[in-house]
Amino acid sequence: MILSIIYFYKIGYKRNTEIEKIQKIIAGIRKNELIDSSEIKLGKHLLNLEDEIREMFIKNKTDIEYLKKLERVRTEFLGNVSHELRNPIFAIQGYIETLRDGAIDDPKVNKHFLDKATEHTISLSSLLNDLIDISMIESGEMRLSYRYFNVNDFIQPIIDQLKSLAGEKHLELIYHPYRTNLKLFGDKNKLKQALDNLITNAIKYTENGKVELLIEEDDKSGRVIVRDTGIGIPAEDLSRIFERFYRVDKARSREVGGTGLGLAIVKHIIEAHGSKISVKSKVGEGSEFSFTLKK
Numbered sequence: 294m295i296l297s298i299i300y301f302y303k304i305g306y307k308r309n310t311e312i313e314k315i316q317k318i319i320a321g322i323r324k325n326e327l328i329d330s331s332e333i334k335l336g337k338h339l340l341n342l343e344d345e346i347r348e349m350f351i352k353n354k355t356d357i358e359y360l361k362k363l364e365r366v367r368t369e370f371l372g373n374v375s376h377e378l379r380n381p382i383f384a385i386q387g388y389i390e391t392l393r394d395g396a397i398d399d400p401k402v403n404k405h406f407l408d409k410a411t412e413h414t415i416s417l418s419s420l421l422n423d424l425i426d427i428s429m430i431e432s433g434e435m436r437l438s439y440r441y442f443n444v445n446d447f448i449q450p451i452i453d454q455l456k457s458l459a460g461e462k463h464l465e466l467i468y469h470p471y472r473t474n475l476k477l478f479g480d481k482n483k484l485k486q487a488l489d490n491l492i493t494n495a496i497k498y499t500e501n502g503k504v505e506l507l508i509e510e511d512d513k514s515g516r517v518i519v520r521d522t523g524i525g526i527p528a529e530d531l532s533r534i535f536e537r538f539y540r541v542d543k544a545r546s547r548e549v550g551g552t553g554l555g556l557a558i559v560k561h562i563i564e565a566h567g568s569k570i571s572v573k574s575k576v577g578e579g580s581e582f583s584f585t586l587k588k
């Protein structure tokens with residue numbers, strides 16, 4: 294009898310110490326005092342529980358780090374957006390005030406100031422459109438509807454639409470039609486948006502020569518290539534041009550009506566197709582953007 298009382302007392306004491314240990318660890322996790330999962334130790338009788346608490350701790354830690362990163366990205370994005378909005382708004386305000394202060398009666402400048410203000414409203418509206426696209430895509434609201442489509446029938450009208458833009462800069466915009474029955478799989482509307490962006494960029498950043506569209510094919514896929522003879526992109530910028538608001542030359546991008554969001558949108562669209570956007574470029578010689586689609 295006495296022996297069993299001592300036995301139960303010992304067991305009870307042991308349990309209490311274990312529970313205290315667990316409570317201490319949980320309090321440590323709650324207060325963010327633990328740095329590493331190796332600090333969680335419960336002894337050899339509770340190895341399973343120790344593993345589970347460690348896993349919980351690691352998940353908790355990665356979730357918190359992820360949320361902190363999201364918060365940083367969000368703040369940085371908001372900072373960029375406000376900065377980008379400020380430029381055209383200040384410019385429009387400036388032109389309107391100058392016109393009101395008397396320039397409206399000066400035939401030498403009044404039309405020029407109105408044209409400039411209009412240019413800035415156009416940049417504002419492209420920025421807003423790109424922002425709407427980015428937020429739709431990133432919040433997962435972009436719905437894709439995949440179909441097989443004929444490549445030539447898809448690309449030719451896009452080229453026809455952009456011919457005049459290339460013509461304004463005396464650039465050739467060429468599509469080398471591919472075998473007539475090649476079909477690729479994807480969302481035509483979204484792919485049109487991506488191609489529009491790539492071709493418009495090629496035209497914007499090319500001063501002489503041509504912009505070409507080519508198709509290459511292997512067993513399983515077709516590669517769409519947009520190649521230009523433009524200013525090219527320095528090697529150190531190549532990995533960053535797909536980031537939101539990243540531009541090699543800010544002033545030049547603004548001058549040609551860029552928002553800095555185009556390639557981020559293209560990347561999202563191509564990745565949503567389970568593919569990857571690639572770029573090769575040489576400063577002063579030109580750039581080549583391409584992506585593959587399933588056959």
Ligand code: ADP
Pocket residue numbers: 494495496498521523524525526534535539540541542546547550551552553554555556557580
């Ligand atoms: P933007 O609206 O500034 O053109 P993008 O996201 O479309 O923004 O492109 C990011 C940057 O990548 C551009 O500012 C430019 O510096 C560079 N870039 C994109 N396409 C080309 C190209 N075809 N040739 C040279 N530079 C390019």
